[in-house]
Amino acid sequence: MAKVELYREINMQVKALCDGEPSLIANLANISAILFDRLVDINWAGFYLMQDNVQGNEQELVLGPFQGKAACVRIPVGRGVCGTAVADKTSQLIEDVHAFDGHIACDAASNSEVVVPIIINDVVVAVLDIDSPSIGRFDQDDLNGVETMVSFIETIWPKK
Incomplete structure (x- = not known):
């Protein structure tokens, strides 16, 4: 199956599963399970998820629902691929994480x-965040599919 079609199906499945469910954590857990x-x-x-750091003086990323091996619990804004995505407010498509300056290796694989x-x-x-053990695993089709999913997630995110 072509990636475009696969992501279309995944995104339909995500929307159907989240439809009417108000629990953010339940929805994020199911989305990570579907992706995995x-x-x-x-x-x-x-x-x-962005939260106050332990000192309460700034925000950092804190591990949320996921599938896979145990992961880094806290990531400062601006550090690693995830922290860079936050600091720059942009998607990150990284072909080889070992070539990414400041990469945080939660899983050496x-x-x-x-x-x-x-x-x-x-x-x-x-x-x-989605990781692969293969260099060059992700391409523009993956990025487009994940960005479409995130656009949907933004619509179900609790409003303050």
Whole structure:
């Protein structure tokens, strides 16, 4: 199946599963499970959520619902691929994470990564992160499919 069609199906499944469910954590958990189940050649799929750091003086990414091996719990804004996505408010499509300056290796088996920030009212509230053990696993079709999913997630994100 072509990636475009696969992501169309995944996004339909995500929308159907989240329809009418108000629990953000339940929805993010199911989305990470769907991604981990449906995408081939990945070793991690999940979310990091923006929260106050331990000192309470700034925000950082904190591990949220995911599928895969245990992961880094806290990531400072601007550090690693996820922290860069937050700082720049842009998606990151990384062919080889070892060539990414400042990469944080939560799982030494990860070699490529796609990260898309979830933005509400111009503020990054979380990121969707997917890792693969293969260099060059992700391409523009993956990025487009994940960005479409994040656009949907932004519509179901609780409003403050």
